Amino acid sequence: QKEVEQNSGPLSVPEGAIASLNCTYSDRVSQSFFWYRQYSGKSPELIMSIYSNGDKEDGRFTAQLNKASQYVSLLIRDSQPSDSATYLCAAENAGNNRKLIWGLGTSLAVNP
Amino acid sequence: DGGITQSPKYLFRKEGQNVTLSCEQNLNHDAMYWYRQDPGQGLRLIYYSQIVNDFQKGDIAEGYSVSREKKESFPLTVTSAQKNPTAFYLCASKQGDVADTQYFGPGTRLTVL
Numbered sequence A: 001q002k003e004v005e006q007n008s009g010p011l012s013v014p015e016g017a018i019a020s021l022n023c024t025y026s027d028r029v030s031q032s033f034f035w036y037r038q039y040s041g042k043s044p045e046l047i048m049s050i051y052s053n054g055d056k057e058d059g060r061f062t063a064q065l066n067k068a069s070q071y072v073s074l075l076i077r078d079s080q081p082s083d084s085a086t087y088l089c090a091a092e093n094a095g096n097n098r099k100l101i102w103g104l105g106t107s108l109a110v111n112p
Numbered sequence B: 001d002g003g004i005t006q007s008p009k010y011l012f013r014k015e016g017q018n019v020t021l022s023c024e025q026n027l028n029h030d031a032m033y034w035y036r037q038d039p040g041q042g043l044r045l046i047y048y049s050q051i052v053n054d055f056q057k058g059d060i061a062e063g064y065s066v067s068r069e070k071k072e073s074f075p076l077t078v079t080s081a082q083k084n085p086t087a088f089y090l091c092a093s094k095q096g097d098v099a100d101t102q103y104f105g106p107g108t109r110l111t112v113l
Helices: none
Strands: A004-006 A011-014 A019-025 A029-038 A045-050 A054-058 A061-066 A071-076 A085-093 A100-102 A106-111 B004-007 B010-013 B019-025 B031-037 B043-051 B054-057 B064-066 B076-078 B087-094 B108-112
Touching (some): A004 A085, A019 A029, A019 A085, A019 A106, A029 A061, A045 A061, A045 A071, A071 A085, B004 B087, B010 B019, B019 B031, B019 B087, B019 B108, B043 B064, B076 B087
Parallel strands (some): A011 A106
Antiparallel strands (some): A004 A019, A019 A071, A029 A045, A054 A061, A085 A100, B004 B019, B019 B076, B031 B043, B043 B054
């Protein structure tokens, strides 16, 4: 199993719907997780970080961490066309070198 | 205005040339990172530095070199030994503590002619 895995998509949702993005991870990562959004040709920008089991909400975004099942998800409510981007999941390496382990990203298309 | 700057935005290199990509941050972050991104692929770590005058190889360091003489600067040299350098290069930084967020510069797109 790869350390951090994402479904590459593309995931297509209609405007106003909930988009659900998922990420699974192995035992070789720590318990710090990050969701980044990357528009085509641009650099990644942080959406949310999550460290504790459960849900964390910020506006239209909710991150969910389930340590028992080793997955972290990102829900986008009331999806807008401007949310169309690639979403990258990252987890901190379990060692002491503080590197991030990256998933390959899920492409999201929100259709008007 | 705090942040991470990278220059140039676009860079063209001829075969056999070395080129240096600039990365500067004024966030007072301890750690800095260089990533490479190819179309449709995730981020791959080239080099990283957790403190001044120290750096470590990432997953794909061959054909690249770095220096960290100042806290705010972490330049990346793409040498002629890197056989396939055309890619999008991203610099990131973060405060030194575990679980802190990495913040990215705008990136440099390098093309070999």
